[in-house]
Amino acid sequence: MNTPILQMRGITKTFPGVKALQDVTLDVQRGEVHAICGENGAGKSTLMKVLSGVYPHNSFEGEILFEDEPCNFSSISDSEKRGIVIIHQELALSPYLSIAENIYLGNEQAKNGWVDWRKTNLEAAKLLARVGLSENPITPVQHISVGKQQLVEIAKALSKEVKLLILDEPTAALNDEDSGHLLDLILHLKGQGITSIIISHKLNEIRKVADAVTIIRDGKTIETLRLDEGQITQERIIRGMVGRDLESLYPERDPKIGEEVLRIEDWSVRHPQDHTRTVVHNASLNVRKGEVVGLAGLMGAGRTELAMSVFGRTYGTATSGKVYKYGQEINTSTVAEAIRHGIAYATEDRKRYGLNLIEDIKRNISMAALRKLVKGGWVDKNQETVVANGYRKSMNIKAPSVAAITGKLSGGNQQKVVLSKWMFSDPDVLILDEPTRGIDVGAKFEIYTIIARLAAEGKAVIVISSELPELLGICDRIYTLSAGHVTGEVPIAEASQETLMHYMTKEKE
């Protein structure tokens, strides 16, 4: 097993002003599953882009040997020809094309320029069988779940006779069951001799599949841990990633809970397109001053839908319900109204719904409360810079200046910009939807600290999260939702993953 399939030596990649990778070394043995761990912004994705030819061979320093031959890729298609296939975190499938068409997209099964549909679908079916997906190859991709789409991506990779499969956070958008399938598949492919590199934040998954783990921190290789040497432990990985031992994953809190700030009563929401479907049924919940309240639920439970509907009807149609703040009914029918009443909602998808990625940090921070900066009819740009610099410091946003473009920041820092934006709107109630999704361990701790600080300042905080340990770690009280119903309200003292899961899967009579 000790034959290297891939050797990357002395890889250094610089962006204007930033050294993204510095003398990085990566050795992958043939037939192993090699995990790459590191905080967001550590350089994992950059390294994979260097490997797969997204960054052409003359744009970085260092050498890459694949099967003992040097690689000078100038595009992805070059690396694919050699059998290196990368599957990105955000899937690159065309939603309206069929599974088979997607698998052979760019590699059509054609005869004399005409697509051979029989062969396309037959071959696709064989590939689907290999990845354990029982779907008809002519089904449009938009009709299958994200978990299955991930399998289609892998089938597509197999169609290219992949030798080295790179998966960038393959389970980030998957539920437990689908994640399990995917990991089993990776192990299954390993049995067929396919080497995999997997980038993941989820340490339990890494322990399940990885034969070796390379840790990258601040653009440098820290170490490579090997399973057969008994080095792969959670403590060791975390220490390598953050450069210190994390004694606690969650900050200490001493909650001082006061009066009720927000109460949602009897809230119902219909699906935006399918009006016969009720997504949230008569939900009621409240949150108090200084309190962190969690919303737990499985996929389709209606947590985001509930939050967005309350926040300016940004999802579906609200058919019943009232919102009270300090006991007074308030109107939250537009986002502007909701903000005026001191409600803030930080979305689960910060890139698509949270940030203007082509704009700089300061303009993103001021966006939700621009009017606070208006002096004599004009936006006071100096004040804006002062405000943004204040948040850069207090939130520890790592960027050269507040004039840096947010699209260039790492996920954790982007999330801090989103939180700064909402803090500047000076809300009484913050609804944070998956505040740590796609964020690494170190930055997660920072986000939790910010949440704790907000609560200590007397804000009422609602956290929507799919990670139960996270809710258990930071909340004072947790509501569970199941199929649009609030099925439980659990004080933290009585909460455990088992009780929460029990309520989250409870069927409402």
Place this chain on the structure above:
Amino acid sequence: MSALRESLGFLTSRLRQVGIFVALILIVLLFQGLTGGILLEPQNVSNLVVQNSYILILAIGMVMVIIAGHIDLSVGSIAGFIGAVAGVMIVHWGWAWWLAIPACLLVGALVGAWQGYWIAYVGIPAFIVTLAGMLIFRGLTLITLKNQQITPFPAELRALGGGFLPDISGGTSVLEWLTVILGVGATVALLIQALKERRIRKKFDLENEPMAWFATKTTFIALLMLIITFLLASYRGTPIVLIVLAVLVIVYTALMNNSVFGRHTYAIGGNLHAAELSGVKTKAVTFRLFVNMGVLAALAGLVFTARLNSAQPAGGTGFELDSIAAAFIGGAAVQGGIGTVAGAMIGGLIMGVLNNGMSILGLGTDYQQLIKGLVLLLAVGFDIFNKNRSGGGGGSTLGKRFKLRTTPPASTESKPPAGNEAPAQERPVPVSAAKPE
């Protein structure tokens, strides 16, 4: 040495802004040579300003619409229509200019409101609505004019198109002193403003241009302004429309940079969803942008009509394409969120100098169109090439190129690819994924 390197590094990072400016100067020098010096003769400079003023006025509104992620194909027809309305009001009905001008601008606002309603509140893409508008308002122009031109207009209105500021020396001097005072005053104001801006950026610890580059650029622009002042002053002075244009550029630059409305325009072009979820009233902003475009198109129509001294059935034809080209040559991004009024003005001037220079050379419209098309293609192509390079990616697909255009380095991560378009709410969600022990 390090100062030089710093300057060079800065220049490459701003290649687009610097490039477009240098391109304008090169084109001016080229035609100055080709036309044997006619291009920069005082009379021709004056003509150049007046001839292009209406395109530049349109380009201001157009770049705003483009920043918001829309487009407006109807401005030429609206300009023609307003010319016709002005003809009816002033020539047929005998309205005074001070009544007819505001009335025409109001009609322009209503036209803009009509289109803005369909775009913002009904949700029809601007391309379709304004394509329809292009036909509708051309039709209305023909109906209003009954297919005949209306002429002549009174001198007060004609001054808007071809008039000059009065000569305060009473015709005794070779130079128009009012123009000299205005030009020198504007140059001094610009220098003070530039220095102030630089000091503030330093104070707030923001990235500043290297001193060498700043000094070169500012001196250069100041010199350029003084030269233009001199040229205008030695002909008939400052065209009135130049004053109008200067006021518009200053006001709209401030509006786009420092007003809530301007910021919201950039925000909805940059990321519509994020803007919406930040409490930006996206529909209202879009609506107002088109009302504004309508007013500016009306003003352009008035200036054009005044210059020709006639409202014509075909008036304004093709203006939309020139103003769109000006905005894109000036660095606006097709998918919105990026662009400046100043850039659009330079873009417009490039088109204007090309038009004027080629006309002097006696090239027919056939070659003029060919060359203008190529210039537009090259300008935007250069833009994309440049951003690709600074992104460090050798992206092979068209989609990647477009993404690189919006966010340089981290761009490949910035937008989810089209394959993942399922609504966020319907995505399966991992449950209790990482259990820390």
